[in-house]
Amino acid sequence: MKTLILTTVLATCAIALASCGSTPSAAPSIAAGAASVEAARSAGAPELDAVDLNEARSKLEKARALAAAGDDRAAMRMAEQADVDAQLARAKAGTERSRLAVAELETGLQTLRDELNRAAAKQAPRPMP
Amino acid sequence: MNTTRTLIATATLLTLAACQTTPGPNPDLVAARSSLDQANGNPYVARSGAVELQSAQQAMTRADAAWAADRDVEQTRHLAYLARKRADIALAIGIQAQSDERVQQFTAEREKVRLQARTSEADVATASARAAQADARDAQTAARNAQTDSQISRDQADAARLLALKQSGRAEGLERDLADLKAQKTDRGMVVTLSDVLFDTGKSTLQPGAQRSVAQLVQVLIRHPERRVLIEGFTDSVGGEEMNMKLSERRAQTFQRELMNGGISADRIEVRAWGEANPVADNGSAAGRQRNRRVEVLFSDAEGHLAAR
Numbered sequence: 059m060k061t062l063i064l065t066t067v068l069a070t071c072a073i074a075l076a077s078c079g080s081t082p083s084a085a086p087s088i089a090a091g092a093a094s095v096e097a098a099r100s101a102g103a104p105e106l107d108a109v110d111l112n113e114a115r116s117k118l119e120k121a122r123a124l125a126a127a128g129d130d131r132a133a134m135r136m137a138e139q140a141d142v143d144a145q146l147a148r149a150k151a152g153t154e155r156s157r158l159a160v161a162e163l164e165t166g167l168q169t170l171r172d173e174l175n176r177a178a179a180k181q182a183p184r185p186m187p
Numbered sequence: 188m189n190t191t192r193t194l195i196a197t198a199t200l201l202t203l204a205a206c207q208t209t210p211g212p213n214p215d216l217v218a219a220r221s222s223l224d225q226a227n228g229n230p231y232v233a234r235s236g237a238v239e240l241q242s243a244q245q246a247m248t249r250a251d252a253a254w255a256a257d258r259d260v261e262q263t264r265h266l267a268y269l270a271r272k273r274a275d276i277a278l279a280i281g282i283q284a285q286s287d288e289r290v291q292q293f294t295a296e297r298e299k300v301r302l303q304a305r306t307s308e309a310d311v312a313t314a315s316a317r318a319a320q321a322d323a324r325d326a327q328t329a330a331r332n333a334q335t336d337s338q339i340s341r342d343q344a345d346a347a348r349l350l351a352l353k354q355s356g357r358a359e360g361l362e363r364d365l366a367d368l369k370a371q372k373t374d375r376g377m378v379v380t381l382s383d384v385l386f387d388t389g390k391s392t393l394q395p396g397a398q399r400s401v402a403q404l405v406q407v408l409i410r411h412p413e414r415r416v417l418i419e420g421f422t423d424s425v426g427g428e429e430m431n432m433k434l435s436e437r438r439a440q441t442f443q444r445e446l447m448n449g450g451i452s453a454d455r456i457e458v459r460a461w462g463e464a465n466p467v468a469d470n471g472s473a474a475g476r477q478r479n480r481r482v483e484v485l486f487s488d489a490e491g492h493l494a495a496r
Contacts (some may be wrong), residue, residue, distance in 0.1 A: 118419035135265045149279035151238075156286030161201060163293035170300050 082181040084125040084133035090116045094144035098151065103144075106151035114143035213254050217265035222274035223247050231288075232281030239280050243273035360484060361414065364407045366401060370486075375494035377486040379404065380467075381442070382477070391437035393445065401442070404484060405449030415487040417457045418442050419496075423476035424463050436460030442482055457493060465496070 091187050103111040117140035122131035221481070225242055226232045232240050250266030253259060361377060370379045379402055393401070408414065420435030420442075439458045446456055468475035487493045 115282070139268055139272075141268050142276070146272050146276050146279065149276045149283070153279045153283040153286065156283045156290060160286050160289045160293065163290060163297065164249060167293055167297050167300060170297065170304065174304050174307065176310075177304070 084130045084137055087134045087137035087141065088118065088121050088125060091121060091140035091144065094141045094148070098144045098148035101148045101151045102155065103147040105153040107147045108155040110143050110150060112145035114140045114147055116140075117143060142163060205427045213260075213263055213267070215264045215271075216250055216254055219247055219250060219267040219271040219274065222271045222278070226274040226277040226281065229278060229281040229285075231284040232277050234281075235284035236277040236280035239273065239277035243270055243277050246270035246273045361407070361411055364410060365486070368403055368407075375485055375496065376488060379484040379486075381482045381484070382480070391434065391441045394439060398445075401445045401449065405446060405451060408446065408449075408455065411486075413489050413491060415455045415457070415491045415493060416446070417459060417485040417487070417493045418446075419483045419485065420458075420460045421465060421467075421479060421481050421483065422463055423466070423479040424470040425476060428462055432460055432462035435462050438482055442484070455491075 091114070095111070095118055098107075098111050098114065117136050121133045121136035121140055124130075124136055127133075226236070226240055226243060242419050245264060247270040250270045254263040257263075302478055362372065365377055365379060368379045370377045372378075381397070404416075408416065418439045420437075420439035422431040422435050424431075426434075436458070439460055443453075443456050443458050447453055461471075463479075466475075466479040467481070468478035470476050470479060485493060
């Protein structure tokens with residue numbers, strides 16, 4: 059009786075744990091993550107958003123290590139996170155690039171205006187005929 | 188036994204608790220929801236990051252569902268992380284779209300300012316050109332004024348010269364004008380002698396041929412209004428002295444009348460009869476007597492003074 063109850067409880071626990079997540083192969087997720095990291099790298103993320111790109115690279119390494127260790131479930135999670143991190147790095151690289159363009163234009167515009175005002179001030183003393 | 192059962196129950200509960208914590212807000216879900224709300228609140232995300240926003244929405248739904256179904260903290264944390272990052276991606280794309288829009292605005296504005304600068308430069312150039320033009324106009328005006336001034340002074344000089352020429356030339360002019368009448372320059376002045384052939388013998392009426400001489404004298408007197416004339420009548424020695432005096436007077440008066448008929452006023456004409464006096468030739472010969480029968484027209488000086496004989 060006691061053994062039966064214990065077995066049942068343990069089985070229930072095992073089923074309960076199993077129901078928390080399936081454990082398919084991590085390989086597709088790792089491949090997707092690696093592609094996203096490469097895309098972010100091409101988009102200039104190493105210079106424009108190194109933090110998120112490094113996070114992605116680090117997680118991708120962990121995912122590979124976990125997969126190698128046989129923990130496909132953890133490896134898959136890690137690879138999925140590396141994927142979104144890399145996608146975020148790529149998006150932020152674009153944002154940063156645009157922000158820099160805006161700042162540059164703003165400065166240029168201000169310089170242009172200053173020059174124009176100086177030129178106008180220089181010309182102002184001359185009386186119009 | 189009781190202790191054993193309680194232990195088992197506790198273990199079961201703990202195992203279940205590993206999958207689902209106590210009901211209430213999951214902090215990972217809350218963080219993910221916050222990021223998603225931020226992305227949702229940005230109009231640029233809806234416009235430009237619709238796909239990414241939808242992805243984030245789906246990840247959020249999955250995380251919520253996982254939490255609701257299993258209360259699996261780890262799985263929920265993982266799905267919440269994915270949802271939060273997808274929301275961040277959507278937001279980043281929205282912010283980029285916003286920046287891109289500003290880039291376009293600034294580019295357009297830069298072109299406007301550049302155009303303005305060019306226009307301003309053109310204005311300055313135009314103003315300079317206009318100023319130069321005005322300067323040129325001023326210079327031209329000054330030159331014209333100088334020219335006018337010099338023209339005026341030239342004109343004045345010319346007028347003065349002309350006046351001097353006129354005044355000095357009047358004597359010359361008179362001589363020239365009287366040349367046709369064979370006038371003679373004497374110490375009394377210019378004298379025109381009209382022989383008696385112009386008169387009928389013994390009469391004081393003018394022959395038709397004399398009219399030309401009269402007209403010429405009238406013209407000279409009109410041209411030289413400052414001059415006056417003395418008409419002197421002379422005869423030869425033939426006949427009585429008394430009669431000759433009368434004859435010479437009548438002939439001189441005839442001449443005076445003719446000049447007055449030509450429009451010369453009487454106060455410019457003086458008349459004097461000399462009779463036989465002041466002969467210019469020998470009365471012994473016919474030729475001499477003919478020369479002595481005459482009328483002399485003496486011209487005054489420029490001031491109208493007539494020299495006495």
